[in-house]
Structures are given as structure tokens and as C-alpha cells.
Amino acid sequence: MNSSVFAAPITFTVYSSLGVYNSALVVCIFVLYVSGLCINLFLILVICVESRLHRPMYILPVNLALSGVMGSSCVCPIIIKHLIADRKETSLAGCLSQVFFCNVYSCCIFCLLALMAYDRYISICKPLQYHSIMTPTKVKLMLTGVYFVLSSSSATQVYLTSSLTLCSHTVNKLLCDSLAIANLSCTHTPLISVFGMCCAVCFIVFPCFLVILSYVHIFIVTLKTSKESQRKALHTCTPHLVTFINFSAASFFGLIYNRVGHKVPEVFNVVIGINFFVIPPLLHPVIYGIKMQEIRQSVKKIMKEKITQFR
Template identity: 65%
Template sequence: MNSSSASISFSAYGSLRRYNAALLVCISVLYVSCLCVNLFLVLVIWRESGLHRPMYVLLVHLCLSGVAGSSSVCPHVIRLLLADRPRTSLAWCLTQVFFINVYSGCIFCILALMAYDRYVSICKPLLYRSIVTPARVRALLLLVYLSLGWSSAAQVVLTSRLRLCRHTVDKLLCDSLVVARLSCESSAAVSVFGLCSAIWVVLCPCVLVLGSYLRILPVLLRGSGASRARGLRTCTPHLVTFVNFSAVSFFGVIYNRLSDRVPEAAAVLTCVNFFIVPPLLHPIIYGIKMQEIRQSVKKMMKKKMIQM
């Protein structure tokens, strides 16, 4: 078993030294903006009792998952950009693997729950309150967090048992594939478990989302103009969010497999594109597209202006 005191060096930072100042400013501004936008939307939903409904509860968890994902990576990248010798302990590297896995799984699973919520709301509106109850939403969210926590912890434990022969990686951060490539021998257990986990946290939610919209689309097409417009208003933010995160996840997987053949700048773009852009865009998309959120924001702003 590896010692938690072993260190991992990140060679990718060496080739980016001349861009350090620009990268620090860019990543810091994007990260702070991500925190502010997500926490503001969470505050709006928390303050407005009219938004205490399943769809908005899921949106709060989507925002918090984005904050957790970007916070597990951005401070680490900023710290290594400032360091003379970019390195971290193996224990912290494995901790980052855990949170990255939970983050990506949470986004897909919560988007799947949101798709099911839209399906019931549009296709079975009379049964919505009896099917999508607050207690059931809480139970499903708890199931998501427990299952993702367990699978991520199991993958970290399996990865930590690999004996490392190398301690230098050519990326900006850690993931399970990075650590596995440092080992002296290939591990079928890690590979098989990683594949099964990916199927569970990515493929199954994607199938649920696609299945939900295959049911929703005919209902919208058969409805009146007003009901079709209302349905599209509630579905569009979710679809844009799902397509956006699926696209950045796909390119992230491609980069992981071809990282030895692409320029170092791709490491920065992949990091920003996966851990900052989606959490930053998701609350903005919902804030712009969903009328109830816009109205709640305007109401809060008016109250603040009156109090001033």
C-alpha cells in the first residue's frame, strides 16, 4: 500500500510558467464568479417560499454540487501555480480523486432527477403532487449521495493499493486514471470498477434523461400553443444544461485518453471547461430562462432598494 506521505509532482505547470499571471487572474476571477452566482441563486431559492418546490430543490443541489466540484480543483490549481515546485501529497491527490468523481456523478444524477421531474409535470400533471413529493425527492437525493460516496470511496481505496513506480504526472490535477498510470503494474480491479462506476453514474442518468424527453416531446407537440410554450420554458434550461455538461464531459474523457498527444494548453482548457464553466453557466441559464426565478430576483432587489 502506498504511503500517504508520498508526493506527486505536476510537470504540466512547468511549461505554463510564462502564462502564470494570466492563468492566476483568469482562474481566480472565474472561480469567484462561480461561487457568487451559485450561492446567490441558492439564496434566492431559500428566501422565496414560493420556490420551495421539488424542481428548485434539485436546482439548489445542482448549484451546490457545482460549487463543491470547482472548489475541489480551483484552489489546488491556484496553489500550484504559485508554488516553485508544483507538487502535492498522495493523500491529497486521492482526496481530489474522490471529490472529482462525486462531482461528475452528482451533476449527471441530479440532471436525471430533474428530467424525471419535468416528465411527471408535463405528462402526468394531475399526479405530480402525489408522485414528486418533498420526502421522495429527499430520499432520492440521499440515495444519490450515498451511492456516489460509496463508489468513489471504493475506487480511491482500490487506487491507493497500487504500488507507484513514478511520481510525476503531466496534468494540472489528479484523477483515478492519472494515479493508475503511475503504478508499477496494471490493475484489472481498478479498471473494471472504474468502468462499472462510469456506466452507473453517467450512462444510466443519460438514458433516463433521453427516455424522459422522448415521452415529453410528443405531449408538447400535441398540446396547445400556450401549454407548448410553457413546457418549453421549463425544459429548455434543463436541456441546455444537460447538453453542455455532457459535451464537456465527453471532451474531458477524450483528453484523458490522448493527453500525451495534445499541447499543454489543452490541460488548462479542459480543467476550466469541466470544473468552472458548467457550474458558472448552470445558474445563469436557469436565472435567465425561468420566469419565477427572474421575478424572485427582481423582488429581492426591490426590497433591498426600499430598505436603502
């Protein structure tokens, strides 16, 4: 690792062009971040407290909520700090730490959505085998594998990026990403680009393919069933489908932000950059809380018990 690189901080130039929008952005990001944090932690608490929710189809949304908390927490406090502070800069070590957690967050959500699609596929297409296939132990092993592989790949990417010698230390973005740091390098290093592309294919494209494949099978199976069974299948799959579409759309705009952010107006640049880390973590627990009946019932039960205690 090139230790000399850590002497010079990374400066974010985009903040200086926001002007009168600074205060509004601070309030907006703070409210959205705290709201998302509270809603996610509340969903986690409800599922952890209610023993009847200790099942794979609820364990996976808990991990989705935890990933959302990680993603928003690695970005929002830093952005708020830069909007308030006079100096819009951070050390390269801090920048690389943000890259690590951002990479884990974005890939983890897609992997979790693939696992949730598989869970729905087994539940609808192989209902008699569901409890033997989707056991809590198997789900925990799959989750452990996902976290281990994602952490290892992200750590490798951060290590490769940290070995670069930088000729510039200014970034026209809200936050750090490996592509932005690689563009500051004195020499072009194709290894980092190739490794990043491989990670994107393995942890984003492939999980998306699995989600689509699962729903193709679900669609084929449900077409052969009664209208009532089709309605139940749709009700079961709706939270996951809405979550998948929401995060895929946010990821698409995030990709635009990474590739052509310097060509669009600064305010639009900022909105796209924030959206990926704020909106999905805020909406995902709301979607599951509204659409999944047992979660709604558990929330009502807990709220009723708390109200009764205070009387």
C-alpha cells in the same frame, strides 16, 4: 492501504511548461471561480429565502448549484496554488481526496440532471399526478440515495487506488484523477479499470439514457397538444436541456483530456482540464436564473428590498 505510498508526493509536470501563461491563468481561473461561487451561492440563497420556491423543481437546482460549488472548489484553489507556488506537488492523500470529490461532482451532476428530467416528465406528461409523485419527502429521499451511493462508490474507488504501489510520482496533468494515479502503478490492476467503467455506466451513461428517454416521452406527448401547450413545455424544459447539453459537452472534452491529454498542446490541455470544473458551475445558475420566471421575480424582489433598505 499502502502507507509507504504517502511518503512521496505527486508532482505535476504540466505547470512547468506554461511559462508566460501562468499569470494570465491565475487571474482567469480566480475570476471564473469566484464568479461561479458567488452566483451559485446567490441562487441557493434566493431559493432558500423565498418560501414559494420550496418545491421539487427548485430544490433540484439548489443541489445542482451545491454540486457545482463542490466541483470547482475541489480543483480551482489547488490549481491556483500550483500556478503560484514554486513546487507543483501534493501528497498522495491530498491527491486521493481530490479524486473523491471530483468523482462525486461529475457523477452527481448527471444523476441530478436525470432527476430533473424525471421531474419535467411528470410535470408535463402526468400533471394531475405531479403533486402526489414529486413530494418534497420523496425528492429528499431520492437525493439522499444519490449522495449515499455516489459517496460509497467514490470512496471504494479511492480505496482501491490507494492500495497500489507506485513506481512513479510525476503526472503531466493539472489535477489528480484515478486513471492518472493507476498509470503510476508498478503493475497493471484491471480491477480498478473495471470498477471505474462500471461506475461510469451506472452514474453517467444510465442517467444520460434516462434524460433522453424522458424527453422522448415529453416530445411524443407535446406533439398531441396545442401550440400554446407546446410553447409552455418548451419554456419549462429549456433550462434543463441547455444545462444537460452544456455539461455533456464539458464531460466529452474532459474525457478527451483524460485519454489523450499527453498528445495535445499544453495550453489546449490546460483549457480542457479547467473547463469541466469552471464553466458548468458558472453557467448553470445563470441559465436557471434567466429562464425560470419565478426565480427572476424573486431575485428582483430581493434586490428591490435591499435597495430600499439602503435608501
